[in-house]
Amino acid sequence: MAEIETHEYDVVVIGAGGAGLRAAIEASALGARTALVCKSLLGKAHTVMAEGGIAAAMGNVYAEDNWQVHFRDTMRGGKMLGNCRMAQIHAQEAPARVHELESWGALFDRTDDGRIQQRAFGGHRYDRLAHVGDRTGLEMIRTLQQHAVQEGIDVYMECTISRLLKDGDRISGAVGYWRESGEYVAFKAKAVVLATGGTGKAFRINSNSWEYTGDGHSLAYWAGAELIDMEFIQFHPTGMVWPPSVRGILVTEGVRGDGGTLTNSDGKRFMFGYISDYFRAETAETEEEADRWYDDKLNNRRTPDLLPRDEVARAIVAEVKAGRGSPHGGVFLDIASRRPADYIKRALPSMYHQFKQLADVDITAAAMEVGPTMHYTMGGVRVEPDTGAATVPGLFAAGECAGGMHGANRLGGNSLSDLLVFGRRAGIGAAEYALGLGSPPALADADVASVTTEMDANFGSDGDENPYTIQSDLQDAMHTLVGIIRTGPEIEEALGKIADLKGRAAKASVTGSKAYNPGWHLAMDLRSLLTVSEAIARSAAERTESRGGHTRDDYQETDPEWGKWNLSLSQNADGSMKLEKTPLLEIPADLAALIEEAG
Amino acid sequence: MTQADTSHLEPGTSRTVTLRVFRGDASGGEFVDYTVEMDEGQVVLDVLHTVQATQAGDLAVRWNCKAGKCGSCSAEVNGKPCLMCMTRMNTLDVSKPISVTPIKTFPLIKDLVTDVSFNYEGAKQIPAFAPRAPDAADGSYRMMQQDIERGQEFRKCIECFLCQDVCHVIRDHPENKPNFLGPRQFVRLAELEMHPLDTADRTEFIREAGGIAYCNITKCCTEVCPESIHITDNAIIPLKERVVDKYYDPFRWIFGKLTGRD
Numbered sequence: 001m002a003e004i005e006t007h008e009y010d011v012v013v014i015g016a017g018g019a020g021l022r023a024a025i026e027a028s029a030l031g032a033r034t035a036l037v038c039k040s041l042l043g044k045a046h047t048v049m050a051e052g053g054i055a056a057a058m059g060n061v062y063a064e065d066n067w068q069v070h071f072r073d074t075m076r077g078g079k080m081l082g083n084c085r086m087a088q089i090h091a092q093e094a095p096a097r098v099h100e101l102e103s104w105g106a107l108f109d110r111t112d113d114g115r116i117q118q119r120a121f122g123g124h125r126y127d128r129l130a131h132v133g134d135r136t137g138l139e140m141i142r143t144l145q146q147h148a149v150q151e152g153i154d155v156y157m158e159c160t161i162s163r164l165l166k167d168g169d170r171i172s173g174a175v176g177y178w179r180e181s182g183e184y185v186a187f188k189a190k191a192v193v194l195a196t197g198g199t200g201k202a203f204r205i206n207s208n209s210w211e212y213t214g215d216g217h218s219l220a221y222w223a224g225a226e227l228i229d230m231e232f233i234q235f236h237p238t239g240m241v242w243p244p245s246v247r248g249i250l251v252t253e254g255v256r257g258d259g260g261t262l263t264n265s266d267g268k269r270f271m272f273g274y275i276s277d278y279f280r281a282e283t284a285e286t287e288e289e290a291d292r293w294y295d296d297k298l299n300n301r302r303t304p305d306l307l308p309r310d311e312v313a314r315a316i317v318a319e320v321k322a323g324r325g326s327p328h329g330g331v332f333l334d335i336a337s338r339r340p341a342d343y344i345k346r347a348l349p350s351m352y353h354q355f356k357q358l359a360d361v362d363i364t365a366a367a368m369e370v371g372p373t374m375h376y377t378m379g380g381v382r383v384e385p386d387t388g389a390a391t392v393p394g395l396f397a398a399g400e401c402a403g404g405m406h407g408a409n410r411l412g413g414n415s416l417s418d419l420l421v422f423g424r425r426a427g428i429g430a431a432e433y434a435l436g437l438g439s440p441p442a443l444a445d446a447d448v449a450s451v452t453t454e455m456d457a458n459f460g461s462d463g464d465e466n467p468y469t470i471q472s473d474l475q476d477a478m479h480t481l482v483g484i485i486r487t488g489p490e491i492e493e494a495l496g497k498i499a500d501l502k503g504r505a506a507k508a509s510v511t512g513s514k515a516y517n518p519g520w521h522l523a524m525d526l527r528s529l530l531t532v533s534e535a536i537a538r539s540a541a542e543r544t545e546s547r548g549g550h551t552r553d554d555y556q557e558t559d560p561e562w563g564k565w566n567l568s569l570s571q572n573a574d575g576s577m578k579l580e581k582t583p584l585l586e587i588p589a590d591l592a593a594l595i596e597e598a599g
Numbered sequence: 600m601t602q603a604d605t606s607h608l609e610p611g612t613s614r615t616v617t618l619r620v621f622r623g624d625a626s627g628g629e630f631v632d633y634t635v636e637m638d639e640g641q642v643v644l645d646v647l648h649t650v651q652a653t654q655a656g657d658l659a660v661r662w663n664c665k666a667g668k669c670g671s672c673s674a675e676v677n678g679k680p681c682l683m684c685m686t687r688m689n690t691l692d693v694s695k696p697i698s699v700t701p702i703k704t705f706p707l708i709k710d711l712v713t714d715v716s717f718n719y720e721g722a723k724q725i726p727a728f729a730p731r732a733p734d735a736a737d738g739s740y741r742m743m744q745q746d747i748e749r750g751q752e753f754r755k756c757i758e759c760f761l762c763q764d765v766c767h768v769i770r771d772h773p774e775n776k777p778n779f780l781g782p783r784q785f786v787r788l789a790e791l792e793m794h795p796l797d798t799a800d801r802t803e804f805i806r807e808a809g810g811i812a813y814c815n816i817t818k819c820c821t822e823v824c825p826e827s828i829h830i831t832d833n834a835i836i837p838l839k840e841r842v843v844d845k846y847y848d849p850f851r852w853i854f855g856k857l858t859g860r861d
Contacts, residue, residue, distance in 0.1 A: 243640020519656025
């Protein structure tokens with residue numbers, strides 16, 4: 001075969017959202033020769049769409065806040081399935097990561113005394129989210145992007161990684177293609193950091209961009225790493241529902257954090273009817289208390305509108321099912337009748353424009369129609385909490401494609417902080433591993449060739465299947481059969497469809513040349529989409545209980561026995577998927593005591 | 600945004616529309632008509648996706664968020680530069696074919712995708728943010744909201760590069776590109792210059808490498824900005840004033856010569 005373009009680095013970071021950028025910045029700062037490889041242009045990754053804020057217990061609004069309370073909120077929000085060490089590190093380090101962004105140029109909204117303003121959000125005891133209106137993700141990615149550029153980090157844009165390679169049992173590099181030219185490219189690397197985000201494009205209604213095809217999950221799995229918690233999918237309760245073309249686009253939880261309430265077709269604030277026993281002690285039971293809470297969090301309990309996302313999403317589904325939904329199959333989200341127009345425009349400018357331009361709705365005058373949208377993948381690559389190391393030497397993961405941090409359900413605002421905290425830690429982990437490695441791993445020509453052969457095979461034009469149709473059929477199957485409310489027989493049906501779709505994907509036909517060919521790119525992305533879909537469905541079939549982002553209609557109770565186990569996936573030698581129950585990391589007594597304390 | 604008559608499109612109905620899309624690469628190309636079904640509420644990008652999924656799988660177009668937040672899907676629709684994800688079909692006259700062409704100012708890669716590396720190279724040249732020391736031991740700073748609001752306006756930029764696309768200095772005169780960074784980078788420079796924590800002086804850079812004197816304030820950049828940033832009034836003109844103050848103020852010039860400071 002012809003030689004392909006090859007680059008050599010200590011650390012290759014795949015994905016340039018918040019986690020990837022933060023990892024690359026740290027690895028580079030430690031002296032590792034670092035490359036950042038991303039599918040889109042720099043600064044366009046999905047982090048840019050994050051709206052509400054970065055959760056960090058800085059205590060700027062409520063001095064009572066601290067890492068211990070944040071830790072407790074995170075663990076309880078994740079229905080106690082999260083990795084307690086990750087939740088601890090996250091809560092402890094998030095404030096410093098936010099201050100660091102400020103020292104790199106970020107301009108967060110301020111309190112009256114000039115500190116970083118913090119906003120209320122679902123599941124958080126105190127006002128905790130550092131934010132910039134409702135465009136916090138843009139501020140974060142731009143700050144990190146500009147810092148990375150300033151540091152001179154090599155960035156490979158519009159470059160997709162197709163496979164990771166190993167030398168023996170350890171990582172040796174990655175092979176992929178330039179989207180622009182269709183040419184192949186190899187990276188020889190001592191360490192690889194995966195920071196590729198989630199799996200949203202496996203579902204019909206989602207808030208994610210085209211890039212979210214489960215690449216990092218799949219690259220790790222194919223390379224022999226373990227995935228955990230793949231059954232837990234977060235359906236954000238408030239996506240747009242009308243018109244059809246915008247269905248799924250996110251409506252920030254900040255609308256509720258800043259005073260908006262959910263109502264049904266009777267005009268009733270229905271969330272008061274959906275307070276589970278688990279959260280009863282910390283949730284307001286009357287509208288009066290809920291409304292007082294916005295201004296006085298010390299003496300009032302949180303409005304049920306801001307229960308964790310899994311609880312709110314299920315409540316919306318139940319209201320719609322009971323015939324109390326909005327005209328287009330959602331419920332109402334009303335801030336117009338509760339806050340002055342100029343306040344809404346100032347606090348939620350993106351939401352104002354989004355509804356005005358895409359739905360002809362003025363949110364300062366009328367209620368929005370909202371419904372659940374697939375938003376976040378809790379499950380991911382199993383990592384060491386302190387270093388982000390996966391179970392394959394030389395492989396690291398951070399952000400949404402890593403598992404464990406959020407347990408069965410992620411709290412809003414904990415994603416951006418996760419990206420910063422664990423992006424940095426994975427950058428350190430990868431750099432220290434790479435710089436400490438004696439002999440560099442070898443990249444075998446034959447292995448590289450096998451990947452390019454596979455990519456060539458996906459360029460086939462003699463099949464009769466359209467890759468876009470296959471993706472669409474997969475999205476329908478996952479949404480209807482492995483969606484918010486699941487049953488055993490439906491999940492089995494989904495697995496059958498996934499197997500069928502795998503066969504069809506092998507016959508996908510691509511037209512045109514290899515130069516910037518989205519049809520070919522999608523044909524290749526189908527491999528990872530189908531892999532993560534199978535992982536989600538297999539795990540969902542196995543977990544016979546309901547917990548967080550996994551609700552089984554045929555097993556509606558949360559089972560304490562299941563609360564002791566993660567589901568772990570790895571690849572058998574024959575290519576099939578191995579599913580195992582692995583014990584949850586035990587919570588040390590000092591951390592357990594924090595959770596027991598009254599909230 | 601003006602709203603066209605939508606009476607022809609009742610809820611739940613759809614109708615056909617023809618997109619006249621530029622197909623080609625640096626070596627040349629042609630317009631190809633695609634007629635597809637259109638649903639209520641769709642934007643131009645939705646219809647292009649229908650074309651991709653049903654008739655032209657290899658049609659090259661950039662997009663990410665589909666909500667006006669990432670700035671990837673810039674193109675020219677009926678000759679007007681815009682974000683395709685925020686351009687509603689009901690604002691266009693769909694009784695005629697709708698032309699979709701790549702943004703003009705940057706070299707074509709394929710179809711609707713252009714080589715925007717000019718903008719990334721420009722960003723690399725900008726002298727870095729240089730903050731003062733933190734105000735508190737925990738690394739935090741104190742800044743008042745009113746002191747950061749101008750900077751926050753500039754940081755709304757989604758890097759769609761439409762301002763660069765419509766800027767006459769480079770749209771009509773590509774030969775100016777090596778000497779001119781364009782409105783996007785002036786917004787960035789203004790943000791740094793007005794940042795309450797920043798300690799660097801970029802006036803020389805703005806004048807020399809930035810080439811701000813090329814801008815003749817036609818405000819095309821401001822008009823096209825999807826984030827409604829007042830690029831000309833709030834970024835470019837203040838930067839021009841700084842340059843003038845430093846280099847063309849006769850009293851300052853004499854003072855500089857006499858004292859040896861410039």
